[in-house]
Amino acid sequence: xxxxxxxxxxxxxxxxxxxxxxxxxxxxxxxxxxxxxxxxxxxxxxxxxxxxxxxxxxxxxxxxxxxxxxxxxxxxxxxxxxxxxxxxxxxxxxxxxxxxxxxxxxxxxxxxxxxxxxxxxxxxxxxxxxxxxxxxxxxxxxxxxxxxxxxxxxxxxxxxxxxxxxxxxxxxxxxxxxxxxxxxxxxxxxxxxxxxxxxxxxxxxxxxxxxxxxxxxxxxxxxxxxxxxxxxxxxxxxxxxxxxxxxxxxxxxxxxxxxxxxxxxxxxxxxxxxxxxxx
Amino acid sequence: xxxxxxxxxxxxxxxxxxxxxxxxxxxxxxxxxxxxxxxxxxxxxxxxxxxxxxxxxxxxxxxxxxxxxxxxxxxxxxxxxxxxxxxxxxxxxxxxxxxxxxxxxxxxxxxxxxxxxxxxxxxxxxxxxxxxxxxxxxxxxxxxxxxxxxxxxxxxxxxxxxxxxxxxxxxxxxxxxxxxxxxxxxxx
Numbered sequence: 001x002x003x004x005x006x007x008x009x010x011x012x013x014x015x016x017x018x019x020x021x022x023x024x025x026x027x028x029x030x031x032x033x034x035x036x037x038x039x040x041x042x043x044x045x046x047x048x049x050x051x052x053x054x055x056x057x058x059x060x061x062x063x064x065x066x067x068x069x070x071x072x073x074x075x076x077x078x079x080x081x082x083x084x085x086x087x088x089x090x091x092x093x094x095x096x097x098x099x100x101x102x103x104x105x106x107x108x109x110x111x112x113x114x115x116x117x118x119x120x121x122x123x124x125x126x127x128x129x130x131x132x133x134x135x136x137x138x139x140x141x142x143x144x145x146x147x148x149x150x151x152x153x154x155x156x157x158x159x160x161x162x163x164x165x166x167x168x169x170x171x172x173x174x175x176x177x178x179x180x181x182x183x184x185x186x187x188x189x190x191x192x193x194x195x196x197x198x199x200x201x202x203x204x205x206x207x208x209x210x211x212x213x214x215x216x217x218x219x220x221x222x223x224x225x226x227x228x229x230x231x232x233x234x235x236x237x238x239x240x241x242x243x244x245x246x247x248x249x250x251x252x253x254x255x256x257x258x259x260x261x262x263x264x265x266x267x268x269x270x271x272x273x274x275x276x277x278x279x
Numbered sequence: 280x281x282x283x284x285x286x287x288x289x290x291x292x293x294x295x296x297x298x299x300x301x302x303x304x305x306x307x308x309x310x311x312x313x314x315x316x317x318x319x320x321x322x323x324x325x326x327x328x329x330x331x332x333x334x335x336x337x338x339x340x341x342x343x344x345x346x347x348x349x350x351x352x353x354x355x356x357x358x359x360x361x362x363x364x365x366x367x368x369x370x371x372x373x374x375x376x377x378x379x380x381x382x383x384x385x386x387x388x389x390x391x392x393x394x395x396x397x398x399x400x401x402x403x404x405x406x407x408x409x410x411x412x413x414x415x416x417x418x419x420x421x422x423x424x425x426x427x428x429x430x431x432x433x434x435x436x437x438x439x440x441x442x443x444x445x446x447x448x449x450x451x452x453x454x455x456x457x458x459x460x461x462x463x464x465x466x467x
Binding site: 040041043047050051053057058061062063064066067068069106107108109116118120145146147150178180182229233235238239241242269270271 | 301316344345346347348349352355356358360361363383384385403405406408409410411414429443453454456457459460461462463464
């Protein structure tokens with residue numbers, strides 16, 4: 001059986017969080033440039049240019065693109081033919097987060113919900129572990145900012161409202177969020193499953209590269225319609241008005257209970273950060 | 280594009296009265312940082328009639344919790360945080376002479392009304408452009424509440440710090456005006 005030592009996991013998690021916070025993905029930068037070409041508001045174009053300049057400075061100077069370096073979310077896909085040795089996988093991931101936020105000069109944003117006392121090292125990370133076939137370990141680091149996370153929402157809809165009702169809910173969430181989540185945003189939508197599964201689907205949807213529609217043509221068409229409707233809201237970059245409120249809408253769907261129609265909307269700011277590695 | 284207006288802090292009534300939504304402003308001089316936890320403490324001190332760690336008169340507060348600086352840098356990444364969480368405290372600070380706030384996102388109607396009453400403005404800085412904005416901050420020192428970590432109150436010296444007027448002394452709101460102009464939905 002293939003073995004992997006926890007020390008390797010810690011090192012990789014550390015490296016991924018530093019990289020995710022300093023290097024904005026090429027897919028996001030391409031989407032921002034395309035938006036600039038189509039944007040009719042001069043103020044909006046100026047904001048998009050600032051965001052692109054910011055990404056360049058962050059990468060060149062190795063400083064975080066945003067001061068909100070996020071709560072640490074980690075998606076792990078573990079092959080069932082792989083054995084983790086040397087200790088606890090969960091603890092190794094937490095240690096990687098601790099080291100990454102310390103050594104990478106990242107902000108520690110984790111605190112007690114009531115006293116608001118900072119935990120001091122940005123742990124605990126939120127870890128989603130999934131067992132898959134094979135003998136590899138896939139780790140995706142997602143530093144998730146608070147401003148956009150706060151604008152997210154979940155609703156258990158009545159099945160009768162159907163696809164239109166789901167789309168109306170998504171568009172209303174974005175309208176209500178307005179300038180707060182740092183548009184242009186990426187919108188992750190999770191439909192179906194249960195209460196918690198819809199939320200995880202929505203977050204997972206954010207990890208898909210921008211510019212790659214859902215393989216299911218029905219969902220791909222829904223993503224197009226949602227993007228068009230959202231960009232007609234006029235909110236624009238930073239909410240100053242414009243045609244670019246969202247860069248992309250990603251939908252994931254699965255069957256749900258005969259009595260339910262869960263829908264979750266996870267909003268992601270333009271600093272759409274995630275970095276992955278396969279061990 | 281219109282030329283940006285250069286302003287030196289502390290701000291006076293004469294500085295803020297002519298400002299209008301959508302105008303670009305370059306701020307120079309001293310500004311203070313403060314976000315959720317610091318605002319709670321400032322408000323508690325005002326309510327108990329205790330002295331504040333800095334004189335609010337004519338000052339500008341920047342809603343930011345920066346990342347730790349790399350060696351040799353005055354500050355780390357330093358973009359704005361979402362402002363509505365400071366809404367419960369802002370009118371009280373404006374009453375005590377605060378002239379400007381820098382953040383991002385919508386303000387409540389009590390804050391917008393207080394801006395009109397006490398002649399002050401709300402500026403927006405580009406959210407998520409923390410690396411770019413940090414280049415306009417030349418000095419940073421903690422002046423209060425060090426125990427709050429990223430939420431401590433810092434005294435910053437800024438040079439041509441770029442902001443946009445979001446709410447002015449007339450009670451106007453750039454977010455509403457911007458959406459009205461670019462909205463393409465059919466009514467109903």
